[in-house]
Amino acid sequence: MKTFAYFSLIFVLFGFTSCIEIIDDITIKNDGSGTLKYSINLSSNKVKINSILALDSLEGKKVPTIAEIEAEIISFKNKLNAKTGISQVVIDYNFTDFIFKIQLDFASVTALQTAIKEVIQEVSKEKNIPDLEHNWLSWDGTKIVRSIPDITTSRVKELKTEDIELLKTGNYTSISRFERMVEKFDNPSATLSKNKLAVMIRTNPYSLSQNSNILQNTIYLSPIKN
Amino acid sequence: MKFYSFVFCLFLGNLVFAQQSEDLIPKDAVTVFSINNISLLQKISMDDLVRYEFMEEVQQELFDGSTSGKTLKDSGIDFNQKLNVFYGRGDAYEVSGFTFGIKNKEELFQVFDDFEKIESTYPNVEFYSSYFNNLIIRGNSALLIRVEPTMEKVDEVTDSIWYARGNEDPWTMYDYEEEMESDSAYQEILEEEIFEEMEEEDKPVSSYDFPDADEDPNQKNYYELRDSVQVQMQMGFLKTLCDELLVKKISLADFDPRFAKQLTHASEGIFYLDNSRNLEKAKGLWYFQTMFPSLYDDLKNLYSENILLGDLVLKENSVEFLMEAHYGEELGSIYEKMNDSKFDKNILKYIHNDNTAYFTYNIDLREAYEQAYKIIMPILTDERNAQMSANVLTIELLNEFLNKDALFGTYKGSLFGTFNGIKKIKTKKIIFTYDEEFNYIEEETEAEEDMPIFTLGFTTDRGDIPEKVLKHLSRLTSRFENKGNYWVYENAILESAPLYMINKNGLFIFTNDQDLAINHANGYGKEALSKKDSKKSKKSGFVYGMIDWAQTIERFPRDFFNAEQNSIIDAMRGKTGTMELTSSKTTAEKTNFKLVYNFEGIYDNSGKYLLDLLNSVYVISK
Structure with missing residues (x-):
């Protein structure tokens, strides 16, 4: 899931430097299985994206057509669906507002991480991606530990001041949902839902790039009632 | 008395015998750009030139790294003669190259160190060769030339020999x-x-x-x-060309007196493009040549005398390109009728005095059509060919049945365009809103994005016709809407921004400028172009254009360019001025164009300014 964040950040930093909204929403059931929902909202950049899509190439690289992007999305979905422990993969996209949503069920957080790492490795031209060695989720039945790889800080330093300002206008929302109540969590930026079944942290791509620990959180759940 | 006779003879001798680099331009050259080194070097000294960073690369390229520390000054080239670059394409071969003066042959061959001397069959002419390139030296001038047979011709001859030998x-x-x-x-x-x-x-x-x-x-x-x-054809064509140039002594200047006259200009550079010969060699016309030979000949006649002559003039605070577009009598008569159009003052109301760039284009399509019909139809009718006869009949019937008043009343031919920089435009975006359980829903809200603002309008006497089209479209889709003073087509631009259409004052205008549509549908009034600027536009011939580089550069949308491109744009800031294009009244013989680039700031001369600009861009992009 955090790998999605990683790729989205690269997308933000080097593709569309202005406002972007990302929601990563994970639901973990008591048995460790669950659902991941990941949404990327680029509707604030419609003009720019459409103007880029109207080009044949940009900075010497071919600009894909909408049909090619759709084909890539379908291929990504099929690859994910074929992975052990992953099911019900649904990708919803619209090229009018440029909103992309992915939803999938997983048997365990380990299966989820393995599947995502394998698919990214398959679609990536790079053979060894060091960031994929990082485990961003761990679950022992009573608590979940979430983190993010430290990959963006150095790249952000290369950006111009005005581009950095634009990064600050984006949103990154991380939501963790459970079947039982949250007892406590250790990230002071996080907030607890009214029903105490969900924890949310909101930040912007710039802050995230400056401090990858900003989303790090350990969430402790109440004991299972027999 | 003897002394005066001696001086007279010396002067005469110089006139008769002194060979200049331009005398070595072959008559096959169709395009020539000639730099008057003497004039240019008075403005930019060689010492100044070799100091520029970009010259390091030019010199390295020239000297091939074999003579480190050498500069252009040491190349043996005579900078008191013109440097002429040329290109031409004949039926059977292409020629390209340049001619220049020689000051020191020994130094020159340090530059052309891969050329080998070969036997010359021409008196007082030296021949050197390197692969397909030939260096021909006569007196103190040189011609570096490459002659290449066209592949069509090579294939034709090869096939002929191949089959004659009984091959399959x-x-x-x-x-x-x-x-x-x-x-x-x-x-x-x-x-x-x-x-x-x-x-x-x-x-x-x-x-x-x-x-x-x-x-x-x-x-x-x-x-x-x-x-x-x-290889054989190459040698044969080179020999033909050399015989003509070195034995018969027919150069381009001898072949075309218009080029010879152009060479006498004292400007820093001259330009020559013989469009009539370009038409003869145009690859796309082979079908006409084969299927309709007499029509092709007539077309050639129509394009005879079609030539573009130009001068580059460097002044203290400006660079000027002066161009003369010449054409034959018949084609000229069409252009003359087309460009003899009354300027539509209404368009000036819609050009804001603070705009960054604009153009006006003033022609009469109806007159041009009638004249073209008169000239071209007899040519087409003369062609004895069933297919052409059917085409002629179709054109004649269309001419009879079409309502030309309505057609040319709707689009008369005159138009204008403006660029008003970048503005924030209203768009829609989706945001996610959350409830207290962190469930979220999508909501559409208003947003703003940067967009270049353009306006394009044309004059019309029949505003009712586009109005009919728009009314029909609005019945088909709700994206077209009549707002009273203007029409709006939602999400027309990049699926995001609206396009506005104003149908007023004998003009039909397309724009993405909301302010123009909503607040200035009848024109900008006092905010419109100043009288002084309007006069320039009205005074010009059929076309006028103006770009304020300073404003254009300032208003460039940074988001649309990458970091390197933005650095180049930044480098150009402060080195900017205005560019103005004007044209003369079109006669049956020619139209003159003048492109003037004025710049501000303190510079020794315009040549230095241009080199500074070139160097800035080079240093940043390196």
Whole structure:
């Protein structure tokens, strides 16, 4: 899931430097299985994206057509669906507002991480991606530990001041949902839902790039009632 | 008295015998750009020139790294003569190259160190060769030339010899489909095995086998034959060209007095483009040449005298390009009618005095159509060909049945365009809103994005016709809406921004400028173009254009360019001025154009300014 964040950040930093909204929403059931929902909202950049899509190439690289992007999305979905422990993969996209949503069920957080790492490795031209060695989720039945790889800080330093300002206008929302109540969590930026079944942290791509620990959180759940 | 006679003879001798670089431009040259070094060097000294960073690369390229520390000054080139770059394409061959003066031959051959001297059959002319390039030196001038036969001609001659020798079609010797269908991996293994088993002397030099002419190894295959034909033709064409230039002494200046006259100009550079000869060689017209030879001849006549002559003038605070577009009588009569149009003052109301760039284009399409019909139809009618007769009949019937008043009343031909920089425009975006359980829903809200603001309008006497079209479209889709003073087409631009249409004051205007549509549908009033600027536009011939580089650069949308491009744009800030294009009244013989680039700031001269700009861009992009 955090790998999605990683790729989205690269997308933000080097593709569309202005406002972007990302929601990563994970639901973990008591048995460790669950659902991941990941949404990327680029509707604030419609003009720019459409103007880029109207080009044949940009900075010497071919600009894909909408049909090619759709084909890539379908291929990504099929690859994910074929992975052990992953099911019900649904990708919803619209090229009018440029909103992309992915939803999938997983048997365990380990299966989820393995599947995502394998698919990214398959679609990536790079053979060894060091960031994929990082485990961003761990679950022992009573608590979940979430983190993010430290990959963006150095790249952000290369950006111009005005581009950095634009990064600050984006949103990154991380939501963790459970079947039982949250007892406590250790990230002071996080907030607890009214029903105490969900924890949310909101930040912007710039802050995230400056401090990858900003989303790090350990969430402790109440004991299972027999 | 004897002294005066001596001086007179010396002067006369110089006139008669002194060869200049321009005398070596072959008459096959169709395009020539000639730099008057003497004039240019008075403005930019050679010492200044070699100091620029970009010159380091030019010099390295020139000296091939073999003579480090050398500069252009040490190249042996005589900078008191013109440097002429030329290109031309004939029926059978292409020529390209340049001519220049020589000051020091020894130094020159440090630059042209890969050229070898070959025997010259021309008196007082030296020949040097390097692959396909030839360096021809006569007196103190040199011609570096490359003559290449066109591939069509090479193929034609090769095919002719190939078949005359009794060979079969070289292109059907392989069954490509069968080859593709066969198992390529198996094929490769088999070939490797055969290769391994072969005796060493039997192994082919290349792994790729060309089609053989026959079993006789002394007989050339098709590709070898084509190479030989190409080399022979190259030598033959070079000889023809040299005979004409060096024996008959016919250069381009002798062949075309208009070019000779242009050479006498004292400007820093001159330009020559013979469009009539370009038409003759245009590849796309082969069909006409083959199918309608007499029509092709008539078209050639129509384009005779079609030539573009230009001058580059460097002034203290400006760079000027002066161009003369010449044409023959018949084509000229069409242009004359087309460009003799009354300026539509209404368009000036819609150009804001603070705009960044704009143009006006003022023509009468109806007059141009009538004149073209009068000139071209007899040419088409003369062609005795069934297909052409059917086309002529179609055109004549259309001419009779079409309502030309409505057609040319709707689009008269005059138009204008403006660029008003970048503005924030209203768009829609989706945001996610959350409830207290962190469930979220999508909501559409208003947003703003940067967009270049353009306006394009044309004059019309029949505003009712586009109005009919818009009314019909609005019945088909709700995206078209009549707002009273203007029409709006939602999400027309990049699926995000609206396009506004104003149909007023004898103009039909397309714009993405909301302010113009909502607040200035009848024009900008006092905010419109100043009287002084309006006068310039009205005074110009059929076209006028103005770009304020300073404003354009300032208003460039940074988001649309990458970091490197933005650095170049930044470098150009402060080195900017205005660019203005004007045209004269069009006569049956010619139209004059003038492009003036004025710049502000303190510079020694315009040449220095241009070099500074070029150097800035080079340093940043390096």
